[in-house]
Amino acid sequence: MIKTRRELFSLSSTCASLAGLAFLAGCASSPTVAPKTTGWIKDEVADSYVFAYPLVLMDLAREAATGTDPGQAPVNTLRHAQALPPVGATSPSTPSLDTLDSTGWLDVSDEPVILSLPDSHGRYVDARALDMWTNVIWSTGAQTDARVGGLKAKTIAFVQKDWQGTLPANAKRIDVPTRYVWIDVRVQSNGKHDLTAVRKLQRAIRVAPLSVFNGDTRVASVVARSNPPDMGVSGTPATQVAALDANGFFNRLAQALQDNPPSPDDPHALNILGNLGVNPGEPVQLPKNASDAIAAGLADGRERVATPPSNLLMANGWKWFGDGVGNYGPDYALRAYAAFTQPGVGTKDDEVRAMVALDSDGHALNGANRYVIRFEPNQLPPVRGFWSIxxxxxxxxxxxxxxxxxxxxxxxxxxxxxxxxxDVTVSSARGKSANWLPAPRADFQLVMRLYAPKPQATDGTWQPPAVVRQ
Known part of the structure; x- marks a missing residue:
């Protein structure tokens, strides 16, 4: 938890009345004061790193994804993935094989930006919008029409909270607390034979500033030459954040804070940053003569971001997010861990992504072995949509x-x-099982995705079964 104040320790000197004239004179002229501890600096650097990690990550992700270079798209346009990930893809972000994504970064500082979603005619579509602190500000979420029965046409207006004006008819207004918004629309794909239909649906998704939307609804989108840049891809935002030293991290934070303030629940965190010399829009001035404490705090913050928080759901070696995901409030530990492990994760109503890397005996999963995951009749993944491993x-x-x-x-x-x-059989070598899941030949991990999960998937009443080595 972010501490409420600095802890400064000092030693006051005391003169003993019976210690002799020489000692008394020395005590009066040269009081001894112990140097101030730098412990508070280490603690506040660590706390502030955990607090600020999602914003710094999102800012780097936005910068990497927006523009006109290959693999980028301009602000306020969509970029459509056109193919499922290929064999041997090197993305460390566990790319989905179930959906194609249409993604974009919106800037609402000048005017509202409008998102139009078409009728999906029964096809599963899930859409979400995240602010720069990774809070989900809007999603199709618990709406049943966006799940089993498909998505009905809708228009969403993302608006800076103080904006006044007229929006398109039937547009749902979403007040945005930050300048930038990340949009992700995921369309179910049933394999290569289905891509033409998916692409047709993608082309009907529209994003445009209000002035453009009112003048011409045939707004631009960008067809991806490859899959969209992922916020966790090696060599891009996640590893860039990890490579930043304290000055680099906090300077990036100070600049991002100008346009993307934290929620009203976070003023104390800004006070702590002020103690460290970090203020929105200003050059950072970290405490002098405290390089060791700053380095130690940064290392501690990195470790805490990567450490599963106590409110993460865990069972049979699997880990997944529960009810608090996507709307974090002051739960900075959960927010940072979610951004670190599953960038762009939605709410409990959007998706559950459970991950496991150990078998039931606690050994690393390895493709040289054969494993079975057995779902009892009443323990199949609880979904309104569908599930996959x-x-x-x-x-x-x-x-x-x-x-x-x-x-x-x-x-x-x-x-x-x-x-x-x-029963799902997992191994690198093909077996006779009807439900064989191919695995890498070396150590591997499994990801179970529950699309449109039911409440028992996130309240702890359902648990994924163990991965048992045969």
């Missing part, structure tokens, strides 16, 4: 030995046993 390398990439676009789930014909249970 995919294997990745320990770094989160798709293994080169795995066939392209392979996942196991209820959407692609997972076979149940006679009693209604379901």
């Amino acid at each position: 995919t294997a990745y390398t320990k770094d989160g990439a798709l293994g080169e030995s795995a066939p392209a676009h392979v996942a196991v789930g209820d959407r692609n014909g997972a076979h149940r046993n006679r009693d209604g249970s379901l």
Whole structure:
């Protein structure tokens, strides 16, 4: 928890009345004062790193994704992924094999930006918008029409909170607390044969500033030459944040704070930053003669960001987010960990992404072995949409030995046993199981995705089964 004040310690000198004239004279002229501790600096640097990590990550992600270079798109346009991740993809962000994403960065500082979503005619579509602190400010969420029955046409207006004016008819107003907004619209894909239909639906999604929207609804979008830049891709935002020293991190934070203030619940965190010499829009002036304490605080902050918080759900080796995800309030530890492990994660109603890297005996999963995940009849993943399991390398990439676009789930014909249970076999070598999930040959991890999860998936009443080595 961010501390409420500095802890400064000092030693006052005392003169003893019976200690002799010489000692008394020396005591009066040269009082001894212990040097001020730098412990508060270490603690406040660590606390501030955890607090600020999501904003710095999002700011770097926005910078990497916006522009006119290959792999980028201008602000207030969408970029459409056109193909599922290829075999051997090196993204460490566990890319989904279930959906194609249309993503974009919005700037609402001058005027509202309008998002128009078409009728998906029964196809699963999930859309979300995050502010620069990774809070989900809008999503299709618990709306049943966006799930099993598909998405109905809708228009969303993202508006700076103090803006006054007229919006398009039937547009839902969403007040935005930060200058920038990240949009992600995910469209279900059923494989290569389905891509034409997915692309047609993507082309019907529109994003435009209000003035452009009112003048011409045929606004621009960008077809991706490859998949959209991911906020966790190696060599881009996540690793860039990790490479920043204290001056680099806090200077980036100070600049981002100008346009993207924290929520009203966070004024004390800004006071703590002020103690460290970090103020919005100003050059950072970290405490002098405290380089060791600053370095130690930075190291502690990095470790805390990567440490699962106590309110993370965990069972049978799996880890996943519960009810608090996406709307964090003052839970800075959960917010930072979510940004670190699953950038862009939605709310409990959008998706559950459970991850496991150990078997039921606590050993690392390895493709040389054969594993079984057994879902009892009443323990299948609780969803209103669909679910899938995919294997990745320990770094989160798709293994080169795995066939392209392979996942196991209820959407692609997972076979149940006679009693209604379901067994998924995981190994690098093909087995006789009807539900075989290809795995990398070395150490690997599994990701189970629950699209449109039911409440029991995030309140702890349902747990993923153990991964048992055979």
